[in-house]
Amino acid sequence: MVLYFSATGNTEFIAKRIANGLNDESLNLLKRIKNHDYSEIHSDKPFIICAPIYVCEIPNFLYKYLKNVKLTGTKQIYFILTSGGYSGIGKHYCKRIARKQKMKYMGTTDFKMPRNYIASNAYPLLSHEENVQRLKDSISKLPPVIERIKEGKKIKSRYVWQFEYLIIKPFTPIWIKVKLRSDKFYSTNECIGCGKCALVCPFNNIEIKDKKPVWGLTDCTHCMACVSNCPKEAIEYGEITKGKERFLCSKYKNDIE
Numbered sequence: 001m002v003l004y005f006s007a008t009g010n011t012e013f014i015a016k017r018i019a020n021g022l023n024d025e026s027l028n029l030l031k032r033i034k035n036h037d038y039s040e041i042h043s044d045k046p047f048i049i050c051a052p053i054y055v056c057e058i059p060n061f062l063y064k065y066l067k068n069v070k071l072t073g074t075k076q077i078y079f080i081l082t083s084g085g086y087s088g089i090g091k092h093y094c095k096r097i098a099r100k101q102k103m104k105y106m107g108t109t110d111f112k113m114p115r116n117y118i119a120s121n122a123y124p125l126l127s128h129e130e131n132v133q134r135l136k137d138s139i140s141k142l143p144p145v146i147e148r149i150k151e152g153k154k155i156k157s158r159y160v161w162q163f164e165y166l167i168i169k170p171f172t173p174i175w176i177k178v179k180l181r182s183d184k185f186y187s188t189n190e191c192i193g194c195g196k197c198a199l200v201c202p203f204n205n206i207e208i209k210d211k212k213p214v215w216g217l218t219d220c221t222h223c224m225a226c227v228s229n230c231p232k233e234a235i236e237y238g239e240i241t242k243g244k245e246r247f248l249c250s251k252y253k254n255d256i257e
């Protein structure tokens, strides 16, 4: 069974294709994460965990969820990471999840996907053509991965150097605390109060008050789910997101199929 979390659709794009290729089911974990639902998920086929990379790691809320949810049936667990090109030490967390679940770690593979992060000027979004190319490249990388999973073989991982771990491990929590704040999010006059932002927030950090979203100040990982899924593009992060195109993988559907 393929389990995934996806804020802007990249991970879902890969997860669904893997599930199709394996003739297996896929399960979006968003509702379970929001409801703190750790109840049993059973599969007789291997679990394939698909996760995005945030700040060189598997996002902490997802890591915690995957460590604690009750997975039963198969003893094999695979990991698929999607990133903008650098999956950092994500693989370390995959191994830890496998250990905690007492399952056989069957490897991690990462896919380079379109960039989705617009709340910083440091990582400009790619052009439409570049995004299409990344998605096509990912599609062409899928068959050998699916084949190995079908054959019960391990999938290959990028080598993670010890120095990456030593740098990233202390750096990430500081970066998250300083940079990934929620106090600059607000909705513009375009907001219709539909509440979609609240529905897609994995932290339940958005409340709709007087038909407008209000962000809590504690939990946010800048996953871009609220910003990208707003049907009116009415969510901004300070001045930084103004005028920028919102990324949603589903916008590329017609270019791929």
Ligand SMILES: Cc1cc2nc3c(=O)[nH]c(=O)nc-3n(C[C@H](O)[C@H](O)[C@H](O)COP(=O)(O)O)c2cc1C
Pocket (backbone or CB within 6 Å): 005, 006, 007, 008, 009, 010, 011, 012, 052, 053, 054, 055, 056, 057, 082, 083, 084, 085, 086, 087, 088, 113, 114, 115, 116, 117, 221, 222, 223, 224, 249
């Ligand atoms: C908060 C945040 C941090 C990110 N950090 C990284 C990173 O460290 N390395 C990287 O290559 N991509 C990074 N990305 C890009 C995402 O990993 C990539 O776009 C991913 O495929 C998004 O998956 P989703 O659409 O399923 O949410 C980051 C994106 C966000 C929103």
